[in-house]
Amino acid sequence: MITWRVGVVEQVGTSWQGATxxxxxxxxxxxxxxxxxRVKALAYPALVGEIAPGRRVWLNVSALARGLGTGGYALVIAPxxxxxxxxxxxxxxxVKARYTPLQAMVLGVDDQESEHHDTMRDADDLEGLxxxxxxxxxxxxAIVAxxxxxxxxxxxxxPRVAYVMTDGGALPAWFSRAVAGLRDAGWVSTCITAGQxxxxxxxxxxxxxxxxxARHVAGADLAVVVQGPGNLGTGTRWGFSGVAAGEAVNAAAVLGGRPVASLRVSGADPRERHLGISHHSLTAYGxxxxxxxxxxxxxxxxxxxALGPLGARVREQAASLVAPAGRHRLVEVEAGDALRRALATSPVRLSTMGxxxxxxxxxxxxxxxxxxxxATLV
Structure with a gap:
């Protein structure tokens, strides 16, 4: 299940928060x-220490060998x-990544040893977040833009934006250059890693x-919940990690928040099930x-x-999710030149499915x- 390799580090390249x-x-x-x-490898110094040129390292190359979407990386397991x-x-x-060889012990915000434990013990209301x-x-x-x-x-x-990273994709938040760049630019104030x-x-x-x-410790005005990089899909109705988006809507609602469903839309995906509104959104929200x-x-x-016919398709597909056919509330938002210009100011590269x-x-x-x-709800 794991394809192993050993190699010698020839060069240390780019670093960002938590990764090298x-x-x-x-x-x-x-x-x-x-x-x-010679392969490009990614090391998380908090797990494996600082790695200098000349050191020998164990690598997990399973996904790289299969050509899967790990960003083209081998992953350093240990020196x-x-x-x-x-x-x-x-x-x-x-304990995160529990019972794996690289399980990590961390201080949870809700941990008994946390300075925030008293706040979290009684917290039960997002107060309209x-x-x-x-x-x-x-x-x-794009959401933050x-x-x-x-x-x-x-x-x-x-608004102060807290990013809640769920465990459907990458487990280490350090894998995401987007999170590092958004935090450095002040677009995201706090990253909170949930589950594994x-x-x-x-x-x-x-x-x-x-x-x-996010609400009671980080003081966020708004939260965004989305998995880390590396969405998993199998081409089946239920076999995709984005199912958790529906569960996040439930979590926000039962805690007294105001859930806002962002639709996965594409006009360029060659797969029919992802054209217009992806079946992932239709299943998770519907x-x-x-x-x-x-x-x-x-x-x-x-x-x-191109966008005109696509927009018509999206509106037609969304009808199954919103009243009177569905349980959700329809909100239509102008998505014209002003928004496109705002997207172009993103401090990190915008890229979806390449x-x-x-x-x-x-x-x-x-x-x-x-x-x-x-932003109108803040």
């Missing part, structure tokens, strides 16, 4: 001669020539406690979400040769529209 790129020369060649003898420096003693007994829920990690910067655009238009202070995900500014046992921490949410439908430019803003604008306009609406 390495170039590693492999000892053992691949069975497939077309695969490279092969000695153990990392012993971590300093610390509080906390929350707007909570934007999305399927793909790539929606995050929409939030900032609408706050500026209304003449209001820029870890590495955020705050750690939480569940999406419920992550949302409560079948899994049992509490009403604001479903934001972007009003795409009808005069645009496509950028120019290749699939509807994907980002739909997410940005959800952010625009959420």
């Amino acid at each position: 790129e390495l170039s590693v020369a492999l000892d053992q060649p691949w069975a497939d001669p077309t695969l490279p003898a 092969a020539d000695g153990q990392p420096v012993e971590p300093a003693p610390s509080a906390g007994h929350l 707007p909570v934007v829920v999305a399927d793909l990690h790539s929606a995050l910067p 929409g939030v900032r655009l609408e706050a500026a238009r209304l003449g209001r202070p820029t 995900a870890f590495g955020g500014d705050l750690e939480a046992v569940s999406v419920h406690t992550a949302l409560l921490a 079948r899994v979400a049992l509490c009403p949410a604001d479903v934001v439908v972007p009003l795409l430019d009808p005069a645009d040769e 496509r950028g803003l120019d290749q699939d604008p509807a994907a980002f306009l739909a997410a940005g529209a959800a952010g625009v609406h959420a």
Whole structure:
């Protein structure tokens, strides 16, 4: 189940919060001669220590060997020539990635040893906190761009945005360059990792406690809940990690928040099930979400040769989710040039399924529209 390799670190490359790129020369060649003898690897120093050139390392190359979407990385498991420096003693007994060889013990915001335990013990109400829920990690910067655009238009202070990262994709928040870049730019104030995900500014046992921490510990004005990078899908009705988007709507609603459903939309995906509104959104919001949410439908430019027909398709598909056919509330948001310009100001690269803003604008306009609406609820 794990394809292992050992190699020597030749070069230390780019670093961002929690992660470092390495170039590693492999000892053992691949069975497939077309695969490279030198690989790009990713190390998380908090787990494996600082890795310098010349060190030998164990690598997990399973996904790389299969050509799966890990960003083209081998993943450093541990040094092969000695153990990392012993971590300093610390509080906390929350174990993330439990019972895996790299399980990590962290201090949870809801942990008995946390300074926030008293607050979290009695917390039970989000007090109307707007909570934007999305399927793909790539929606995050677009949602925040929409939030900032609408706050500026209304003449209001820029909302403090907390990102709640669920565990349907990457488990380490450190894997996401988008999160690092958004935090550095001040677009996201706090990253909270929930469930088996870890590495955020705050750690939480569940999406419920992550949302409560966003409101009562981080002081967020608005929360965005979406999985980390690496959406998993199988081409089946229920076999995709985005099912959790519906569960996040339920969590936000039962805690007294205001759930806002961001639709996964595409005009460029060649797969029929993802064209217009993806079946992921239709299933998660139509079948899994049992509490009403604001479903934001972007009003795409009808005069645009490509976006006009797509917008009509999206509105038709959304009808199954909203009253009177569905349980949710329809919210239509203009998704024109102003929003597109705001998306272009993102401090991190906009990319979904390998496509950028120019290749699939509807994907980002739909997410940005959800952010625009959420900002009106702050």
